[in-house]
Amino acid sequence: MNSTSVIDSQDRVTGQALFAQDVPADALHMAVLRSPHPHADIVGIETSRAVALPGVHAVLHAGDIGDKRFGRFTRDYPVFAVDKVVFCGQPVAAVAAEDLATARRAAALITVEYVQRPPLLSPAEALATDAEPIHPGYAGYLNAVPVRSHHNLQGEDARVVGEPDSAFAECDELFENTFTWQRSSSAPMESHGALVDASGDRVIVHASHKEPYKLRRDLAALAGRPEEDFEIRPVKIGGDFGSKGNPFVESICYFLSAYTGRPVRGRLSFAETLGATGGRHGGSLTLRTGLVNGRIHAHQSRFVLDGGAFVAPKPMPKGILPMLGLPLGAYDVPHLDESAVGAYTNTMPGSHVRSPGEFQAIFASESHLEMIARERGEDPLEFKTRNARHAISRNLIAKVRSESALWRRRGEPAGNTVLGVGYSLFHRSAGPGDSTVKLSANGQRVVLELAVPDQGAGSFEAFGRLVATRLGVERSRIQVLGRSTDSGLVDLGAGASRVTVVVGRACDDAATKLLAALKLDAPPSGDTTYWIPDALQAVGAAEIAVEGKGSVGRDEVEGLGHAHGALAIQVAVEPDTGIVRARRAVLAVNVGPVLNPVGLRGQLEGGFIYGLSQTLFEDLRPQDGRIELDSFNDYKLASGVDIPELALHLVDETPLPGQGLAGVRAVGELVNIGVPAALANAIDDAVGVRLQTLPLSAERVLDGIRKRASLAVAAR
DSSP: OOOOOTTTTTHHHTTTBBGGGGOOOEEEEEEEEEOSSEEEEEEEOOOOHHHTTTTTTEEEEEHHHHHHHEEESSBBSSSSSSSEOSSSTTEEEEEEEHHHHEEEEHHOOOEEEEEEEEOOOOOHHHTTTTTTSSSSTTSSSSTTOOSSSOOOOOEEEEEEEHHHHHHHHHSSSSEEEEEEEOOOOOOOOSOOOEEESSSSEHHHHHHEEHHHHHHHHHHHHHTTGGGGGGGEEEOSSSOOTTTTTSSSTEEEEEEEEHTTTTTTTOOHHHHHHHHHHHHEEEEEEEEEEEETEEEEEEEEEEEEEEEESTTTTOOTTTTTTTOOTTTTTTTOSSSEEEEEEEEOSSSSSOOSSSSHHHHHHHHHHHHHHHHHHHHOOOOOHHHHHHSSHHHHHHHHHHHHHHHHHHHHHHOOOTTEEEEEEEEEEEEEEOOOOEEEEEEOOOSOOOOEESSSSSSSSSSHHHHHHHHHHHTOOOOGEEEEEOOOOOSSBBBSSOOOTTTHHHHHHHHHHHHHHHHHHHHHHHOOOOOOOOHEEEHHHHHHOHHHOEEEEEEGGGGGGGOOOEEEEEEEEEEEEEEOOOOOOEEEEEEEOOOOOOSSSHHHHHHHHHHHHHHHHHHHHHOOOOOBBBOOOOOOSSSSSOOOOOOOEEEEEEOEEEOOOOOOOTTTTOOOGGGGGGHHHHHHHHHHHHSOOOOOOOOOOOHHHHHHHHHHHHHHHHOO
């Protein structure tokens, strides 16, 4: 099942792209029975009525498969709940039937006897001294964190730079603010889905999963079989944004298929995707900053994250998102004191959602700095420019300042709204990883074979262009294919904005090796016609194939250089309703050389819209541990009418030596992190309401306007 499109996205726009649900098969259909309680013991499960329903082939629960757990690092998530449930939506049993309607009817016929326990729904409750352990068997989990200061901690981290205690004593001004944020969803357009066939000697899997090789390892571990027994075949991924790195569907489909001897197709409903997979971590961040003569001298950050019922969705050895270094990361801060804790709670697991950690941290820190500047009576951009660590940051601030100044000069009437402008400064680096690619050339075309999946970000087109440029041939001569895990290639998967940098290195290496195999140091100059047949004839070969390798180690990530950005947003606020509308925005970024201009703009614009949506609208609204959203009709997303005019400026600096592909940087998770603070700052500029909780909903804005008016009346 390989993509055969010559130009990336052609198959998508023509409707020929193959997604997990499009793979033809005479398959059974999966339905899952989920816990209705956030915390309860399982006393018994009765499945006889479900088994007896015509068309049902299997009904499975933990009593049938045992305690089978998965996790991207710590394996604490059971395929089916064992003895108790720890969040509302946790899988308890599953059905395989001839059609989806029958499977769902059968799942509804399963009877589970529960004894409810008091749920721990917040980090404060879970980390109380007398709180019962949510995972009493934690020490026995594979890759459990060896030392924890509380039995309900998923993980904790801390660091100190300089001498923060004495530095705070030296400060002439101190400022402290706390920020909070709600749970939100990654909200991919395509819900989680898979087709698993375990009927033969080998298990064939088509899955909407961004880490095929990790999925193969996970399924092999759950099944107790060699990895060689599993082949993960690539299909298109209809949106990921961090969510599709866990075998929520694939694991259940495997056990049902192994039991029935039939292929099993599973697809989560949007309600299940929203309420039973994973979401952005809720939590709080308290920031304390000390100044000396108007410059940041000391800073303290205290993160408290709601990690939910399982740590499994996070690939972190410490069990917590890498939060340290994110607040004020773009600024010169000589003395730092940072800590972060993540708690187990009886809520939906905290997972990776686009820019996990940065989204929350930059909202808080850029708001915090704006509040400091306003309290000092100083222009916020002057304050940020003075304290910025990098020259490129100062250049980006100057660019958005000059562009946004034109808005104010226009003096546009606001009607029944009040206008305001807000700014933010941010940066992000690519993640580490390894990848190999295969590059072959014959008389007709060059074929580039990739192990990384196509998650829809335009990376396949970027790599096709990269190889075409390095070989000096037309892009139409490059065929880009995604290969299965049987290809012998390796890849860590799509995530952490690493794909372009890591896989790009592998493509560059392969192109260099192909030229060397053709006895050339560089392609023939001055002509882009397909010159390779003559070169093949010269070396006496009909076809040549090489393998390229790309790698970025954890210690090299910082050396690659960050992508930097600055953002200005103008909003119009309705004082009578609290409704906020973004009217226009200007984005300035430093992302290095551009491989795919259309793809780059798509990523930058898409990131901006994603951040806008999660800032103003998106909220999973858990009530007593339950997320009761049936579809995207209930989960508000930004639509076309919410998106403002966006001006985009690329501001490049000279690439530093050794930055991989001549300074190419990550962009996929760059822009969305700057949107929340820019909007919060703009709202404050417009109506004098400082919101410190996400989302920045109309209700919160209106409440702030009314409170401000009440205080003004009381002060008369």
